[in-house]
Amino acid sequence: MIQYFFSFLPENNLVDIRILIPKVQEKSLELHLPMWRPGRYQLQNFAKNVLNFSSREQDGEKLEWRKSQKNVWHVEDTSGKNVEIRYQYFAKELNAGSSFVNRNFVYINPVNLCLYLAKLLNQTFEVNIDRQGLECHYSGGLEAIFQENTLKLHPKDFHHFFDSPFILSKGIFHERFKVGEVSFHVWIEGVFKIDKDKLINDLYKIAESQVQLFGEFPEKDYHFMLIVPEATYYHGVEHRNSTMMVLGENGVLPEAYYKDLLGLASHELFHTWNIAKIRPKELLPYDYGKENYFETCFVAEGFTTYYGDKILFESCVISHEEYLYELETTFRRHFEEADYASQSLLESSFDLWVDGYEKGTPNKKVSVYSKGAIVALILDLKIKQKFKGKRSLDNVMRLLWLKFGNMKRGYTYKDIQKIAEQVYGGSLREYFEIAIEGNGSIFEYTNAHLAFLGLRLMWIEGNCCLKAL
Ligand SMILES: [Zn+2]
Incomplete structure (x- = not known):
């Protein structure tokens, strides 16, 4: 079984990684570092943080290696050998998708720094983390087994490990x-x-x-x-x-x-539910080596943004006024910035990989988060209005969960339309044309549906405001 060994050099913000690959059959090994991380649909440059790469036969001679592109290392003459790879990763960036090591704690996103053999993505392996004598806690989604100075993790496969960040900390x-x-x-x-x-x-x-x-x-x-x-x-x-x-x-x-x-x-x-399991076809499975273009991020991020806030209100952790304020903020983000953008939601979803997380060219893109949340609200209100509140977007989410939750297949834009129409009990062509495929203003279209909630959007001194009717 392949084994990974992690240890840390906090004074230099370094993670030291050793990989043991037993009884290699191939003449050469090709090791890849992910080009992006799930959750951010944009290529990254994790490879810039890799240093001191070396390869050798375990307890033996050095093995030659070369790079063929920035994130791919080839190790030669490996047939019949137990191969040991070693490198370090500079971990000094602190955000929710990075890795960070200092004297106080260790925070690792394995997708940043774990070299993998592409054809063994679905294999199990063992991870050994050196606690360096620290009485620390492990926090993360994988089950950790403490063995003296080592912490052992047994992810099901690389997808599992890449999706399981962890923190080691004393306090x-x-x-x-x-x-x-x-x-x-x-x-x-x-x-x-x-x-x-x-x-x-x-x-x-x-x-x-x-x-x-x-x-x-x-x-x-x-x-x-x-x-x-x-x-x-x-x-x-x-x-x-x-x-x-x-x-x-x-x-x-x-x-x-x-x-x-x-x-x-x-x-x-x-x-x-909505992305970790219910996933667009293009992202199932994730291909870490290149862009995974998809058009339906209004479902993955827009619907999630809509529900993220709505559930705060429905579970009574915020008041109705506070919820309306959140809604108004979402409206402002779209109507004050991007209602006249030239792209549709489908196009802006595809282009996440181009410039989705930066300001970008003016009047070009819409946000899959804020416009996506608004079109989720419109669809919810459309269904509620027709069925007097007895059906809603919740039914669409539950059907998506039933059909795609087992991850045997991912959904397409057609699937989303079909399931929405099944719940609505009729054609939603106009909705999809205006809200999802179109690039025209959706201000009046939103207002036409907000009336069901007794609300209306108005422009007051250049600001988009949400008012009671
Ligand atoms: Zn999100």
């Missing part, structure tokens, strides 16, 4: 709660000034609401992990059975960020 805050049989863990690294009991209570309500919506939870446990950074930051990334959130300012998570934290946690938890 991390840890609390847990249960929803049904599922254990939810809350881990916070750093200084926070929020009410712990209230946080646990509110996260419980959020998790319970989401489990009720889908009828079941896809995993046996879940981990909300939060790092409070030195710099001001607001970022979260979803994973199979965890989320990594980096939130705070000047080294503290103040009370003023409490609602942001709940919103982030709710959004990321919703992804446990």
Whole structure:
């Protein structure tokens, strides 16, 4: 079995990685580093952080190696040998998708730094983490076995490992709660000034609401992990059975960020169904070596943004007024910035890989998050109006879960249309043409549906405002 050995050089912000590949049959080995990480549909440059690469026969001679592209290493003359690869990774970037090592804690996103053999992506392997004598906690979605100075992880395959970030820390805050049989863990690294009991209570309500919506939870446990950074930051990334959130300012998570934290946690938890399991065809399985273009990110991110906030209100962790404020913020982001953009939601989803996470060319793209959330609201209201509240977008989500939750296949844009029309009991062609495929303003179209909620969007002194009718 392939074995990985991780140890850390905190004074230099380095992760030292050793890979043992036993009894290699091939004449040469091709090792790849991922070009992107799930959750951010954009190529990254993790390879820039790799240094001191070397290869040898275990306890023996050096083996020649060369690079064929920035993230691919070839090791030669490997046939019949136990091959040992060694390299280091510079881990000094702290965001929800990076890796970071210092004297206080170790935070690893395996997708950043784990070289893999492309044809063995679906194989199991063992990870050994050197605790270097530290009495530390492991927080993360994988089950960790403590053996003296080593921590052992046994991911099912590379997809599993890549989707399981972890933190090693001596002083991390840890609390847990249960929803049904599922254990939810809350881990916070750093200084926070929020009410712990209230946080646990509110996260419980959020998790319970989401489990009720889908009828079941896809995993046996879940981990909300939060790092409070030195710099001001607001970022979260979803994973199979965890989320990594980096939130705070000047080294503290103040009370003023409490609602942001709940919103982030709710959004990321919703992804446990909607992207970690219910996934576009193009992303199943993930190909870490190149762009995975897809048109339907309005479902993965837009619907999740809509539900992330809606569930805060429905689970009574925010008031109706606070929910309307969140909605208004989403409207502002779209109508004040991008209602006249030239791309449709489908085009902007595809182009996430081009410039999706930067300001980009003016009047070009729409946000799959904010426009995606608005079109989710419109679809929800359309269905509710027709069935007087007896059906809603919840039915669409549940059907998506039933059809695609087992990950045997991913959905296409056609599947989304079909399932929405099945719930609606009629054609939604006009909706898809205007809201998803079109690039015209959706201001009046949104207002026509908001009337069902007794609300209306208005322009007041250049600002898009949400008012009662
Ligand atoms: Zn998201």
